[in-house]
Amino acid sequence: MPVPSHHIIATPPPFNEPPYPADVFAGQTVLVTGGGSGMGLAMAMAFAQGGAHVAVMGRDLEKAQVAAARIAELGVKAHGMSCDVRLPEAVAAAFDEAERILGPVSLLANNAGANFPVLAEDISVNAWNAVTRIAIDGTFLCSSEFARRRIALGEGGAIINNSAQYIWTGFPGDAHSAAAKTAQATMTKKMARDWAAYGIRVNAIAAGFFPHESSTAGRREGGTESLQNMIPAGRTGSIWEFGWLSAMTCTPLLGALTGQVIVQDGGESLRRSLMMPDFVPPRERAEGPWGWR
Amino acid sequence: MGWLSAMSVRLVGESPAIVAALTAQGAALVDEGDADVLIHVAAPTLAKPAHELSHAEWRASLYAGLDQRFMLAKEFAAAQRALGKGGSVVFVGATEQALGSDHAAAAGALGNLTKTLGVEWARDGIRVNTVLTSADDATLGNLVAYLASDYAAYITGAVMGIGLDD
Numbered sequence: 001m002p003v004p005s006h007h008i009i010a011t012p013p014p015f016n017e018p019p020y021p022a023d024v025f026a027g028q029t030v031l032v033t034g035g036g037s038g039m040g041l042a043m044a045m046a047f048a049q050g051g052a053h054v055a056v057m058g059r060d061l062e063k064a065q066v067a068a069a070r071i072a073e074l075g076v077k078a079h080g081m082s083c084d085v086r087l088p089e090a091v092a093a094a095f096d097e098a099e100r101i102l103g104p105v106s107l108l109a110n111n112a113g114a115n116f117p118v119l120a121e122d123i124s125v126n127a128w129n130a131v132t133r134i135a136i137d138g139t140f141l142c143s144s145e146f147a148r149r150r151i152a153l154g155e156g157g158a159i160i161n162n163s164a165q166y167i168w169t170g171f172p173g174d175a176h177s178a179a180a181k182t183a184q185a186t187m188t189k190k191m192a193r194d195w196a197a198y199g200i201r202v203n204a205i206a207a208g209f210f211p212h213e214s215s216t217a218g219r220r221e222g223g224t225e226s227l228q229n230m231i232p233a234g235r236t237g238s239i240w241e242f243g244w245l246s247a248m249t250c251t252p253l254l255g256a257l258t259g260q261v262i263v264q265d266g267g268e269s270l271r272r273s274l275m276m277p278d279f280v281p282p283r284e285r286a287e288g289p290w291g292w293r
Numbered sequence: 294m295g296w297l298s299a300m301s302v303r304l305v306g307e308s309p310a311i312v313a314a315l316t317a318q319g320a321a322l323v324d325e326g327d328a329d330v331l332i333h334v335a336a337p338t339l340a341k342p343a344h345e346l347s348h349a350e351w352r353a354s355l356y357a358g359l360d361q362r363f364m365l366a367k368e369f370a371a372a373q374r375a376l377g378k379g380g381s382v383v384f385v386g387a388t389e390q391a392l393g394s395d396h397a398a399a400a401g402a403l404g405n406l407t408k409t410l411g412v413e414w415a416r417d418g419i420r421v422n423t424v425l426t427s428a429d430d431a432t433l434g435n436l437v438a439y440l441a442s443d444y445a446a447y448i449t450g451a452v453m454g455i456g457l458d459d
Binding site: 003004007008009010011012013019192193196208232233234237238241242244245248253254255256257258259260261262263264265266267270271 | 296377378379381408409411412415416417418419420428430431432433435436439442443444445446447448449450451453454455456457459
């Protein structure tokens with residue numbers, strides 16, 4: 001159903017009005033993992049709007065390079081590269097490459113992740129390993145590589161992790177990602193503690209539903225229009241408001257913010273009522289959010 | 294251009310850091326009447342062990358930390374609804390375990406109240422968020438101003454802190 005016309009929907013300012021000055025990250029370089037598309041690209045664009053040079057890391061080199069070209073249109077230097085964040089040597093090499101071309105990486109956005117709806121019993125070892133290790137090991141490896149370099153330089157920095165709104169409730173039908181995204185959030189808090197003395201801040205966004213061209217919902221038949229009314233806010237998120245909040249946490253405007261997991265989901269994770277539709281186990285749902293099988 | 298330019302904010306309670314940030318972001322502060330934003334800052338209560346708290350002290354904390362906040366928010370939301378306008382509410386206070394059991398009760402209640410009102414009023418375009426922290430600095434001011442503004446249009450029912458121990 002469409003959102004009734006008498007409901008009031010809060011909307012963000014347009015993309016060309018970011019919340020921080022165009023030079024807030026001037027002279028800094030951000031490395032964005034999974035930056036070639038979707039939420040990672042939105043993070044990359046938001047950092048670029050604040051003047052950061054951007055190293056775009058993705059599994060697919062060509063996609064990362066296309067994204068870098070788009071980011072460069074915002075007037076910053078951008079470099080696309082390929083990396084498997086599950087491999088420590090590959091992560092170190094990617095940091096070397098980024099720093100050789102763009103200078104020391106002082107900001108890190110951990111977005112790399114894979115996710116697809118699947119019943120727990122249908123998750124293969126390979127699928128489990130891929131989803132959990134990209135998010136869990138990938139975030140650990142990139143963050144610790146970043147921190148070692150910042151500590152060696154005697155300089156601080158900021159990390160933002162892309163977590164998810166379902167980290168407190170579980171996510172039936174998405175067991176691998178439910179586990180992975182919560183691991184990211186809890187490591188956020190501990191790393192913030194580990195690196196506070198070095199001036200490195202670590203925060204996470206527990207993100208809701210931000211459809212984009214490469215998300216499952218974005219490819220949904222009929223588009224995302226029919227999904228707006230299921231969110232308490234009356235709409236799915238605009239990808240740039242996610243990018244902005246991610247970048248905001250890394251600005252000096254929020255210079256004391258660390259160890260926080262900020263939920264940005266339009267109230268999606270909170271909707272419940274005493275009386276709800278009958279519970280149907282994921283296996284027996286004729287249609288999942290977008291069809292189980 | 295600030296995050297809150299052309300917006301009016303009613304701030305209840307004391308916080309120079311929040312006033313500075315609101316002003317820097319272009320907000321007009323008002324004491325009474327219509328406002329686009331309601332911010333309520335609760336003063337810290339005395340940190341006493343539970344067995345040394347009188348019921349009167351307990352009640353005063355719960356009033357300042359919970360009851361008064363609910364009543365003000367309810368009044369604010371009703372006024373906005375009557376005007377056909379959305380708005381936002383930000384509650385600010387100390388972290389749950391920072392003071393006495395009176396504050397712990399009030400802050401915990403406030404957190405879940407925030408999540409509830411955020412959804413209950415979502416389709417009125419009224420957002421409700423809470424910052425529980427021991428910080429009283431520029432980051433607090435900026436975070437509260439950001440939450441109050443349309444930049445946080447997709448943040449509602451959120452409870453957050455600032456520092457490691459929040």
